[in-house]
Amino acid sequence: MSEILKGRAWVFGDDVDTDLIYHNKYLAETDPKNMPQYSFEYYPGHENFAREVKPGDFVVAGKNFGCGSSREHAVYCLKEAGVPVILAETCSRIYYRNAINNGYPVLFVKGISEAIKARRINDGDMLEVELETGTIRDITSGQTYHGDAVSDLEREIMSAGGLIPYLKAQKKQG
């Protein structure tokens, strides 16, 4: 039986770049635990994210989430804040790899970019997310969305908890 996650939505637009998620001003920080305080500091209208996000809340975004830099801070700052999964129409290649390599799920959700633009999904909506099936229910609006499943190799890395635990497990087997 697959777990159902519940939480509030924080809604972002298309092309949310890595400086908006985690500004380069804080790049010299290297401890992931210190990173959530800087999340979305530069995102207009969501400057309060870092102070107000609660563990279990979801980040909902449009196309090309995480475009730009290869900085892993942009994954850590959300993971460490307790955001269990990113729900985005699409996501940049490097951001996606960084997420997988840290055992952090991203669901690609068809139609979410349009839903955001049309305000069918809004900040504060209560969502239910089933990671196993990719089903997302917006309890507030009554809408349902579907996220794509990840490939086999990606799933293996994710289920090990990320690339480093995955490699360690492989080493033991070998």
Added chain:
Amino acid sequence: MGRTFAEKALGRAAGHPVSANEVVTVEPDFCMSHDNTGPISRTFNKIGVKKVWKPERIVVILDHGVPAPSSDHAVNHKEAREFMHNQRAPHFYDVASSGGVCHQKFCEEGFALPGQIVIGSDSHTCTYGAFGTFATGIGRTEMAAAWATGAIWFKVPESFRIDVTGRFNENVTAKDFILKVMGDVKSDGADYMSVEFHGDGISGMSIAERMTLCNLGIEMGAKNAVCEPDQRVLDFIKGREKSNDWEILWADSDAVYARELSYDLSSIVPGVAKPHTVDNYALVESERGVHIDQAFIGTCTNGRLEDLHAAAGILKGHKVAVRTIVIPASWEVYRAALHDGTLETLIDAGCIICNSGCGPCLGAHMGTLAPGETCISTANRNFKGRMGDKESFIYLASPLTVAASALKGEISDPREALKG
């Protein structure tokens, strides 16, 4: 059915023919990282492997904050230095006059070679496609894993073919062209794809111009970007190459593409990317007169000798109207510009010359912006607040347009500056 460049390069590395969408595991020819080497080494130490798989394949070039603008940066540098020393890894470029911006330095030192696979823990690693290299950016965790195992997985990308014919009109540059392409393709238009630049328009370009094109590949979401390697590439790498195991590879004429576009360079005119996205394209003509507070010429996109020459050509004998920061992309470029008098011309015009490195491109130091300020820059990103305060603005343009704008204190057309 023919194969694309990405299929050939990844197939060569995998040891068997591969096709788009297949997942392959390959050994990288070189691994590049910069100031983030410290945190990568900490992750590496957690894996439980003592030595990197091949020390001679690790290249570390400090550039993001050099010399260290804060003690946090200094700690990262110190860790990188100690790691490279302990691993007996020979290719370390410290804060010294042998350094520069990592991507420029990597190519000057002959690590970017045709047909090879390079991974870098920096998104602009795609720059090396100018040499026919399959080069792509990755994150820190993945770099630590690659150091330990000598392996990295890739999904073989689909390819995006851009055919380029003709020649630029005077005072139009490769930067103007790629900004136009960005405006058409948009920042996610090449997501996960390999972008191939084809045609006589490319073979007519210098290595520096090709590096500018490939550098912007990531800004359309590409996995890598590449130009057909030719005699110019062979001439450049001769005597520099750090490996003999390279091979000229290029796409077959009947390869299959997911997307295709074509351009005639003679139709390109000076352009800019307006705040706050790289694909927010506009003609310089229509932005003329926008007030600027700072001009910046440098970076892995446009800090090479011919870029400095272009700026000096406009600034010679004049004075800039706003603070103008010039950062040669490497100390090799710095030295050449020093010897041929370019730096003196720029200093006489009122420019500040800073030491080679990333400088204000990512807002670390050497020219960060105050609230409400606008900078016109030759860099590759104009994300909101990237160069400083979140209420600051960045326009991206060619070195010619930046220099012409610096003279007037407002966005200006280089074609007019050169007329006067």
